[in-house]
Amino acid sequence: MKYPIITIAREHGSGGRIIAETVSKKLDIPVYDKTIIDIAAQESGLSPEFIAEAEKRRSSTFLYNLYLSSTNVSIIDQVYLAQAHVIKKVAEEGPCIIVGRCGDYVLRNIKNLLRVFIYAPKQERMRRIVEDYKENIENPSAYVDKCDKQRSSYYNTFSDLRWGDYRNYHLMIDSSIGLDTAAEFISGAAEKWQWREEDTHADEN
DSSP, X not given: OOOOEEXXXXXXXXXXXXXXXXXXXXXXXXXXXXXXXHHHHHHHSOOHHHHHHHHTXXXXXXXXXXXXXXXXXXXXHHHHHHHHHHHHHXXXXXXXXXXXXXXXXXXXXXXXXXXXXXXXXXXXXXXXXXXXXXXXOSOHHHHHHHHHHXXXXXXXXXXXXXXXXXXXXXEEEEGGGOHHXXXXXXXXXXXXXXXOOSOOSXXXX
């Protein structure tokens, strides 16, 4: 059975990564989350830690004075391009799940792309990062706001769309219905996907 490429954007603490892993097991297709950082690091020569930190910033000002590429391409742009290259490459290999990292925008020209956004009430997200993720955070409320702002800023910097805008996704799922239930919805949508036989590769431009 053919499945679409699935991209999952998510609010911090919504359980999006866990949902992605559950969908991966249900459909028996690979999921790429932080693996994208590792592959991009290998290909670009930048360290995984450097890329992970750059993801959190909207502009390159925090790094630009420390590291200027000989090509005069800012570091934040290098990080985006390196990860975009990895995302396109794994998508060409077959059905998979891409978590975050502007995946839906990078693959916007792919015909068979299922775009998902996971959200949840703030109190539920605060509870999850403390109880489930075991993150030692003094102010969970401020922390989830900060993480969401970083993700939104990164996405909005490199795309002409708005992060979290329902018009940019096929599915908007409130994970408070249950992570397994959310995964069932996504898996069901993928299984019933109306496959289009046209070229499914992303535009290289």
